Amino acid sequence: MTRRKITQRLAMHLLLVPFLVFALFPFYHMTLTSLKQNKELYDRTAVPLLIRQGPTLEHYTKLLWDTAFLTWTKNSLLVTVLSTFVSLVIGTVAAYALARLKFFGVASLGTGIFVTYLVPTSLLFLPLAQVVNWLGLGDSKWALVVTYPTFLVPFCTWLLMGYFRTVPKEVEECAMVDGATRIQALWRIVLPITVPGLVCAALFAFTLSWNEFIYALTFTSSSEQITASVGVTSELVRGDIYYWGSLMAGAVLSSVPIVVLYVFFLDYYVSGLTAGAIK
Amino acid sequence: MSGITRRHFLTTTAGTGLAGILATGVPPVLGQQREVSYLCWNNFAPLMDKKLAEIGQRFTKDTGIKLKIDHIAAAQQAAKYASEVQSQAGHDLVEMRMHFPWLYDSQLIDLGDLVADLEKKYGKVLSSAGETARVRGTWRAVPQYHAMFVATYREDLFKKASLKIPDTWEDLYTAGKELKKMGHPVGIPISQNYDSISTAGPVLWSSGGQEVDKDGKTVRINSPQTAQMIEWYKKMFRDCMEPEVLSWDDASNNQAIQQGKAGWIHNPVSAYIVAKQMKLPTADTINHHRTPGGPAGRHETDVPRHIGIWKFSKNAEPAKEFIRYLLGKRETYDEFIMSADAFNLPVYEKLQDHPVLKTDPKYAGLKAEGVQYHCYGWPAPPSDKVQLITNSFIMPNMIAKAVTGTSTKDAMVWAENEMKKIMAG
Numbered sequence: 001m002t003r004r005k006i007t008q009r010l011a012m013h014l015l016l017v018p019f020l021v022f023a024l025f026p027f028y029h030m031t032l033t034s035l036k037q038n039k040e041l042y043d044r045t046a047v048p049l050l051i052r053q054g055p056t057l058e059h060y061t062k063l064l065w066d067t068a069f070l071t072w073t074k075n076s077l078l079v080t081v082l083s084t085f086v087s088l089v090i091g092t093v094a095a096y097a098l099a100r101l102k103f104f105g106v107a108s109l110g111t112g113i114f115v116t117y118l119v120p121t122s123l124l125f126l127p128l129a130q131v132v133n134w135l136g137l138g139d140s141k142w143a144l145v146v147t148y149p150t151f152l153v154p155f156c157t158w159l160l161m162g163y164f165r166t167v168p169k170e171v172e173e174c175a176m177v178d179g180a181t182r183i184q185a186l187w188r189i190v191l192p193i194t195v196p197g198l199v200c201a202a203l204f205a206f207t208l209s210w211n212e213f214i215y216a217l218t219f220t221s222s223s224e225q226i227t228a229s230v231g232v233t234s235e236l237v238r239g240d241i242y243y244w245g246s247l248m249a250g251a252v253l254s255s256v257p258i259v260v261l262y263v264f265f266l267d268y269y270v271s272g273l274t275a276g277a278i279k
Numbered sequence: 280m281s282g283i284t285r286r287h288f289l290t291t292t293a294g295t296g297l298a299g300i301l302a303t304g305v306p307p308v309l310g311q312q313r314e315v316s317y318l319c320w321n322n323f324a325p326l327m328d329k330k331l332a333e334i335g336q337r338f339t340k341d342t343g344i345k346l347k348i349d350h351i352a353a354a355q356q357a358a359k360y361a362s363e364v365q366s367q368a369g370h371d372l373v374e375m376r377m378h379f380p381w382l383y384d385s386q387l388i389d390l391g392d393l394v395a396d397l398e399k400k401y402g403k404v405l406s407s408a409g410e411t412a413r414v415r416g417t418w419r420a421v422p423q424y425h426a427m428f429v430a431t432y433r434e435d436l437f438k439k440a441s442l443k444i445p446d447t448w449e450d451l452y453t454a455g456k457e458l459k460k461m462g463h464p465v466g467i468p469i470s471q472n473y474d475s476i477s478t479a480g481p482v483l484w485s486s487g488g489q490e491v492d493k494d495g496k497t498v499r500i501n502s503p504q505t506a507q508m509i510e511w512y513k514k515m516f517r518d519c520m521e522p523e524v525l526s527w528d529d530a531s532n533n534q535a536i537q538q539g540k541a542g543w544i545h546n547p548v549s550a551y552i553v554a555k556q557m558k559l560p561t562a563d564t565i566n567h568h569r570t571p572g573g574p575a576g577r578h579e580t581d582v583p584r585h586i587g588i589w590k591f592s593k594n595a596e597p598a599k600e601f602i603r604y605l606l607g608k609r610e611t612y613d614e615f616i617m618s619a620d621a622f623n624l625p626v627y628e629k630l631q632d633h634p635v636l637k638t639d640p641k642y643a644g645l646k647a648e649g650v651q652y653h654c655y656g657w658p659a660p661p662s663d664k665v666q667l668i669t670n671s672f673i674m675p676n677m678i679a680k681a682v683t684g685t686s687t688k689d690a691m692v693w694a695e696n697e698m699k700k701i702m703a704g
Contacts, residue, residue: 133366
């Protein structure tokens with residue numbers, strides 16, 4: 001490697017450092033705070049970015065054993081996985097139809113789905129509360145499995161519509177010429193090509209469900225039914241008393257599933273996100 | 280009659296009945312366990328939640344009524360209650376803070392009989408709790424306890440500098456100047472949070488001012504009394520505090536005194552209780568005194584908390600039974616109050632000198648003598664508009680404008696216009 005190339009690479013990496021610091025700082029600060037003793041957290045002479053008085057696991061112990069954090073996390077996982085799966089299935093079929101089929105009002109239907117996604121959950125939770133009650137799902141995590149697709153399906157549909165349009169029509173036409181039905185062409189030809197798009201939609205849907213707060217707050221109440229996003233804030237913020245150590249421990253542990261997912265599927269995610277842009 | 284034998288009749292009816300129970304999943308009334316659910320806030324004193332659960336278990340054992348208690352953070356109550364009201368389903372009992380009974384007036388049953396029984400035993404309900412739980416003459420909720428804002432100060436610093444415990448807001452200014460020189464400024468938030476309003480209210484009331492008249496309609500914020508209050512804030516901000524108070528949240532003043540930075544804050548006793556629980560070095564140095572007064576008397580912001588029963592509840596009677604069980608027996612009520620370590624105190628007059636105040640010498644300053652407790656918006660009667668004025672943080676914004684350069688007059692005119700807009704609907 002020439003000296004010039006080494007310098008160029010070094011410069012490129014150096015340019016990335018500020019972005020890396022910006023992205024990692026919240027995690028660093030969260031982890032650090034979760035490991036500090038209370039006396040250091042409340043010591044104004046302490047250095048905020050270092051542990052000087054020795055680390056402790058007491059906040060993790062409190063979170064894991066004095067609260068129902070494990071149950072909340074289990075609920076979050078169940079609700080997120082199911083609602084993501086359901087939304088992805090419905091979104092894929094809808095997106096394919098809107099991207100490929102020609103029927104009356106297809107364009108306005110696509111726009112309509114996108115507009116639905118823009119309606120904020122803070123407006124929808126009241127009418128949805130009636131629906132949840134009518135379904136007999138009050139104070140049940142199943143209410144979330146039913147209601148999360150209301151914002152996930154439009155999102156997945158919109159994202160996948162863009163992706164399906166990047167797949168050349170000729171590919172599936174060839175399959176259909178060879179005797180495949182449209183469903184078979186979708187299943188055997190189009191979907192394998194659109195895996196990055198599907199992964200991208202799944203990741204986004206997973207993150208949106210995992211972080212969702214207002215539906216989880218209003219449709220569930222008991223400790224056995226609530227999700228981690230509601231449980232942590234309800235239990236560890238008591239008016240003007242913030243249990244900072246345990247709050248941060250909850251934030252660190254809750255971010256683990258998302259981090260793991262993104263680490264494994266990052267390449268798919270990037271290509272899925274940018275595919276529509278170059279069409 | 281030869282077709283139906285006694286055995287045949289019994290077999291058929293028992294079989295049909297059992298099939299009905301299995302099909303509907305609902306046992307016959309005699310076999311049903313009565314059950315009530317209670318949506319309660321996440322108490323600032325966590326041990327009180329544990330005690331509530333313990334009392335709840337005893338209640339179930341003694342009465343056979345199953346009690347399910349769910350907790351919710353104070354900030355999230357409004358959204359949750361709105362969804363329960365909208366769907367006309369949810370819990371039977373609900374914890375109600377301050378003016379909540381006024382906001383949900385039409386959704387709550389009359390609990391006058393329970394309050395009358397409690398007043399017979401414990402004396403009259405404190406004015407702040409009465410003003411908020413009794414809506415146009417009807418008790419929409421039963422007052423259970425209250426927490427008030429008091430002065431929390433660094434006793435060691437006051438002793439070191441031979442400072443007088445402030446009796447008036449002017450005394451606080453005198454002490455505050457010295458505290459700031461010592462590196463321990465006064466910590467009164469001037470930002471969009473409720474602690475800001477909880478201090479601004481008493482300062483305004485003790486100057487004789489008010490936001491809205493007691494007629495509930497006329498905006499009174501633009502007055503010489505408000506000007507006096509703003510001038511006090513200006514000099515406090517300049518000489519006794521640090522600019523960071525403009526960005527504080529509800530927890531910041533607690534943390535400022537717990538960390539050993541602030542020399543004086545205005546807050547419920549939570550700052551001290553948490554410092555004690557976390558074994559912080561500052562716990563030993565903190566003490567309390569009553570909120571300072573002014574020319575128009577000594578007024579304190581109070582946060583009474585009540586229990587209500589939704590009208591849509593199908594279990595109103597067992598729900599009432601639980602309220603009686605929790606608050607109606609002196610020993611149970613005492614046990615409940617003691618668990619909060621003086622954070623929540625009884626709201627009935629005869630119980631004001633409660634034993635919990637003797638559990639720690641630092642609670643001596645909490646004894647309610649000659650105190651006028653008020654909730655936000657006083658003297659205007661609670662209403663959605665007065666509540667909206669509070670929730671729009673007009674008063675702290677007015678003060679923030681004034682201490683950062685806007686003239687007192689302009690800040691008052693701004694606040695007056697904002698309040699008038701809300702009152703006009």
